Amino acid sequence: MNIKKNRSIITWIAVIVAIIALLFLMQYINPEKQAKKRMAEVGIECINVDDSELKQHFHPKFSINVDGKNEPIPADIGVFQDCSAEIHTHDSTGELHIETTNPDKKFTLGQFFAIWGRSIMRNRYNVVVSVNGNGFMENEDFYNKIELKDGEQIVIDYR
Numbered sequence: 001m002n003i004k005k006n007r008s009i010i011t012w013i014a015v016i017v018a019i020i021a022l023l024f025l026m027q028y029i030n031p032e033k034q035a036k037k038r039m040a041e042v043g044i045e046c047i048n049v050d051d052s053e054l055k056q057h058f059h060p061k062f063s064i065n066v067d068g069k070n071e072p073i074p075a076d077i078g079v080f081q082d083c084s085a086e087i088h089t090h091d092s093t094g095e096l097h098i099e100t101t102n103p104d105k106k107f108t109l110g111q112f113f114a115i116w117g118r119s120i121m122r123n124r125y126n127v128v129v130s131v132n133g134n135g136f137m138e139n140e141d142f143y144n145k146i147e148l149k150d151g152e153q154i155v156i157d158y159r
């Protein structure tokens with residue numbers, strides 16, 4: 001076997017090792033792990049309990065308009081194989097489910113966006129958030145702190 005052949009074998013081994021390393025890395029950066037990390041950062045737990053063990057279970061309604069057009073909210077935000085975030089969606093209607101075993105815990109719009117992996121603000125848009133018909137044109141920090149309540153109607157308008 002000559003040197004050239006040896007080199008090409010080494011090159012192939014390097015490529016294969018790189019592919020294996022990449023596959024290994026992709027295990028680490030999978031979306032579920034990322035979402036659970038973001039949840040931990042904002043104090044949201046992932047729970048897997050019987051409905052009878054829930055101490056709070058309520059449903060605000062959430063929608064997004066971009067240039068006056070409704071943008072569907074993805075189903076299953078915060079829903080994982082082994083558990084569900086305390087704030088999650090089941091369908092694309094914008095109904096948020098808040099389900100927790102903590103009787104006193106309060107939840108915010110910012111926490112929902114953190115679970116989703118998005119920011120409330122969008123580049124090149126003015127953002128108006130309305131809560132039960134009252135519109136606010138404020139900064140991101142204000143929007144993040146909007147408390148989620150049962151039956152509340154939250155609309156985000158990107159104009």
Ligand SMILES: [Zn+2]
Binds near residue numbers: 057
């Ligand atoms: Zn529910």
